[in-house]
Amino acid sequence: MNAIDAIGTSLSENQALRLVIADDHKLLADAVASTLKGGNAFDVESCYDLDSLLKTLAQETFDVVMLDLRMPGMAGLESVGQVVKAARDGYVVLFTGQVDRHVLDKALLLGVRGLIPKTLPLRSLGSIIELISSGQIFVPVGADFPGSGAGAESEHGLHEKELFVLRLAADGKTNKEIAREMGSTEVIIKMHMRSICKKLGARNRAHAAIISRERALL
DSSP, X not given: OOHHHXXXXXXXXXXXXXXXXXXXXXXXXXXXXXXXXXXXXEEEEEEOSXXXXXXXXHHOOOSEEEEOTTSTTOOTHHHHHHHHHHTTTSEEEEEESXXXXXXXXXXXXXXXXXXXXXXXXXXXXXXXXXHHHTXXXXXXXXXXXXXXXXXXXXXXXXXXXXXXXXXXXXXXXXXXXXXXXHTOOHHHHHHHHHHHHHHHTOSSHHHHHHHHHHTTOX
């Protein structure tokens, strides 16, 4: 039995952990909740936007909050800080498909306890949540960060941060919204966009998004 399994066995014998899953992908959130409710180790609730999550946290206490960065109402790191504060003694962990390493590092400084990728096998989820509830920080080896390192470039010459900016821009976010999500400034984001357009040979951000999809960068 490894360390994580040992923690899971120990905690499962005690009172059920209270967990809230905050994700606007209702089918995914409900599937995860249903899986965790299968035993007696977890008492699970779901929220599908930031407003309902904050209201729930104001009324109830939870051991762990699984937070999606992209659900309605989320404004990047500013909202992450709100949730960490509202969770009080509960532990907040990011629950997302992909996150910029820069954003994750800043989230950890705000009090987030790590990252649970949405690609994590459901059979491993319970043990990871129990590990986090014990106060540990969990960031899986090989987590899905854009690029392969702080200075790494993709085959098209885009750095990690540029790929992340491009992804958010392709989702329709403004420079102001991207800056807020990355804990940066509009000036920096504009510089990234200019560099992205130059490297891709794009006329503007919309053209860059089209090129990036054609080249399967996103």
